[in-house]
Amino acid sequence: MKSASQPNQFRFHNLGVGDIQLGRKPGHIPGMLPFNLYTGKHHFTVAPHASLYHVFNRPIKCMIEQKDNGIAMSHLFAGVNENGFINRIFIYPDQPGFQLATRLSHLYGEPADQNNWVTDSDTEITLQTSNALLQTVIAFRFLYDMTALKEYEVHVV
Template sequence: MKPTPQQHSFRFNHLGIGDIQLGKRPEQLYGMLPFDHFMGRHTFDVFPATSLYHVFDGDLKCTIESRDTGLELRHLFASTNEEGFINRIFLYPREVNKHLVSRLSQLYGEPEICKSTVAGKLVGTQSLWVTEGETEVSLFSPVYETSINTVISFRFFYDVPALKDYLIAVSI
């Protein structure tokens, strides 16, 4: 039985989107399945191990406020720490527009903005918000191929291993 569209619409909050939140166990959340069962798993390289990742199975739309038309997601990944709790959430929007930073700022306040460079060449912009709940929400917007590599992520602000050790890369 296919879920109703309402079940696939989640609202942004300080810990993630809808019930998919930092600190929860992914196997207890509707629609989450282990990364190894994800048909598109070969498109992504995940670190430190695939066994620590789950993916949302199905179409997904996120809203920032109730009047919002929503942001359709291509992918949602959640990584877990060694205890099995979500320590990082990665959202990959289907389409990106220049208003995404201002839309997220409506909920999280003014971001800190940094330029990302590799070998002296600008590759993108990182917008960072630290919420009242001590989580960090980040939006990476690449200079090129924005619809493929734009990612919104959530992590607890003081969880440095989630920031440094838990990464996703698109396989070429």
């Protein structure tokens, strides 16, 4: 049995991490909380609207490679579409770096361009880094969901 302080361990796959997957309803995933109930919500701005977001509100480690100790994640946000299904996932590692692009390439193959991978499941995984804020975000979306690409955003305040 896991203690309350021990992180949940999830493995990266084509649709997200563990049970947090594109196409699922966040209410069916233990640990997911509506964004408006999240105590840390004042640290973030979300678009298009806060009611379209859920937060994984438990400690989390995500494993990329087979023999991986896991990467501690500080935040995980899931955006939902008008039907309530997850259409965008944003994952913030605790510490930037860890050769994430190389490690993601081991799992998803060569990127389509610098830090974008397209999977056999018609999903896109994007690694975004900002040197100014030392912020790294790993994002998932269905490849053909242009609304998820253009309208769904999470920013640290």
